[in-house]
Amino acid sequence: MGARTAVIYARYSCNKQREASIEDQLRVCRDWCRREKVAIAAEYCDYAISGRTDDRPEFLRMIANAGESDIVLVYMMDRFSRDEYDAPIYKRELAKKGVRLVSALEAIPDSPEGIIYEKLLEGLAACESKKTAIRTRRGMEGNALKCKTNGVRIFGYRANEDDLYEIDPDQAALVREAFKRKINRETTNAIARDFAQRGVRTRAGNPCGYSMVYQMLHNRRYTGRYEWGGIVKEGGMPQIIDEVTFMQAQGVKGVKQRSKEDWGEFALAGKAICGGCGRNVQGVSGRGRHNVKYEYYKCPDGCVRPVRREELEGAVVSALRELLQDREEALRIAHMVAERSDSEDVRARRKQAAESLSAAERGLKNILNAIEQGIIAPGVKERIAQLEEQQARARYDLEAIKDEEIDPERFADFLQCGAGLDDAMLLKAFVWQVRVSDDEVLVTLNYDTENDEPARLDIQRVRGKLEWCPQRDSNPRYPP
Template sequence: MAHGTAVLYARYSSDKQREASIDDQLRVCRDYCKAEGIEVVAEYKDYALSGKTDHRPEFRRMIANAPESDYVVVYMFDRFSRDRYDSATYKKMLRECGVRVLSASEKVEDTPEGGLQEGMLELLSEYYVRDLARKVRRGMEGNALKARDNGYRIFGYSTDPETRCYVVNEAEANAVREMFSMHIAGNSVNSIAREMASRGWTTTTGKPVDYNWAWRVLNRRAYTGIYSWGGIEVPGGMPQIIDEVTFARSQAVVPRKRRKDENWDVYRLTGKLYCGLCGKPMHGTAGTGKKGKRYHYYACRESDGCRRPWVRRELLEDSIADAVLETCSDEGRMRMLARRIVEAYAEPGEEEAEMASIEAQIASLEREQHNMTQAAMRGFVTDEMVARNDEIKAQLKNLHNRHGILANFRDEVGDLTEIRVALQAQKKCEPGGGFALCSRGVGGGT
């Protein structure tokens, strides 16, 4: 008879199973512990999670808390894991903590023969899962070849309970036809989704339909009569809701932005031009003259309360273009422009603060990487750890590159305070009625 303390672990794989399955497993485990004189100190339960993976929250919490007991008791060994490699890895980790896994239903002695028996049980459990998956896949492929429903709900169709083939759901099919007509007429996918939602159509989870749902409907070839599942296509396997011509016309529609005023104009200074009176961003706008000619301007928003008159787009943009060309032809002005950029993008101490932050991030990531290396040396390696290690490598590479750039930048710029003083002395235009071309909110007179 065993003695000591134990934690119980129970799980079931499918959300189609009953939660009572967990209670039944725990009841058997409690009876086993009572008969063996073992005290139960904790219980862990994973619902609707497969034993083929170790991505189970309660399972991982149990492993992390391993030293809290002498045993882990499960209903059967396949409840612990259905992957023999995971099973061996985690059982080894538990043994190193002085914890042994026991099955309440499978009598396995703590002997070499018992270890062989346990290994055979694990192998048979994994074989069962893989063989079942193969049989299920074969059955689903057979269904697909006969154009039968494989449990996949398609809007516009219902399933015949006898033949298990798709049949047209007239109410939904009419909505599908209307959606294609709306799309061909120029309505955006978003507007179509909003219209369908306003009529009460919902997803299979009961939520109002959205853009993604509408996009899938408008790109589903099943409506033209083609059945498709897992790479298998059966022409004529679906009742046709729309013809090929309608589908092709919908696919040929080029998505475009829409607004009340369809005349989209380019305002190159948007986001860069600030008013010298109110200090707020100026935006592009347009108006039509008496003879129908369209004129373009930059203006302040009425809500900002600025009384500055609108400024013609061509006048302002051409002036800026001329100034840029003139500046680019003068080496002295180019140097001044470079210094002004430095002034805008590097406040005093900014690069030092960023470098310190990067160094702290590098140190933290290297500590995490070291901890995972130590865990790997003890035999604890998971897919999550491998993926996280790859992420850390990529992050460290980017951080080191950025650190090197900042170091070179600091060496080249020198003392930014002196640059700031020089710039202030050389300013030719103060704010008060002009415009400012700005980046990150820092501007100079133009």
């Protein structure tokens, strides 16, 4: 009978652990082999990979090579696997080829009782792994409540010594440039190609591509909104892009520029209808003398005379801006929006957070009263920590809900700020339908009067006393 042989398997879970951990495991396993007079056939090591997964290159290579030795030796059983399903599956694969799994530190007897002991160790390893995951998640949630990075890297930011986000000036300049170019209707691909040519790279070191720019243009964190694992905190990180710029970029479609053509955007497309037949008027273009290009809204049946795009859109925008310059009207609209933003879902979240806070405070008070009376139950320290965490989370949730509330005064300021709302956004937000006829243009807005009748603009006259109403189909099958 030949000498026994063994392969050694070692691993550690994450990059926060030291690589010396592998050397420590190998040292103990080699000492075991010397004591037991077992020859080492090979050594397999996985670095910074969790035992809860079997997607470990060296582990899988060891399983594939099973049969090259009599024993697979590990420092402790949890190094082999921390998953309650993987461990028995792969041990069975080893057993099929006559290979036994052995722990260098855990003396498992070679008897029927040893089977129970081994299963117990497997269960403890799986249990400890899940408890570690819970503790890690809890710790990361605590960090998130303090708006720490939790290892999440975002282009445009870097982590400071306190693990909080701070702006990276060079990358932030590229973020602002990307938003500006998108608002100017440049395509995402064109921006990405230019960035790649200028040496901009992804976190993985690859040249900038479409996905990187797309994610950049849709990442609300640039407005200062911190997000991690369902925790959201407005103003939780430095702002690179203001809210208006972010919203403008979301509604812009990139346009491929032709070398000798400048294509306009028909902002009232789908909203403007013919006063004669009720069909959508179409955006068309033509050229006059000196090859000057003109753009029109035109009825496909020719019921009404075509109207110049800039004249129609300009007249509607002017009337809307005149409406919003009235502070009383702007405040009335702002209050309507604020009332509708306080939805049933928001009220339910507010109630749930308030109840959670109240329960946590009652629990803490009861524990303190019990301690003052000399009653100290087992696990009281852990229970206090849980209640304090529940209290902090509930307070955070209430604050976050408060941050989501719309301040009518500030919203009215926004509506009255000419720079805050460009023409396209103004038309999109306020216009429901534009009925074009030869004699007049009747604009129906996205809210109703006090008598639940549509608020309208006839370009010269505005009806007041408004109440906000839901969005409706701007092109009904039959004209009213």
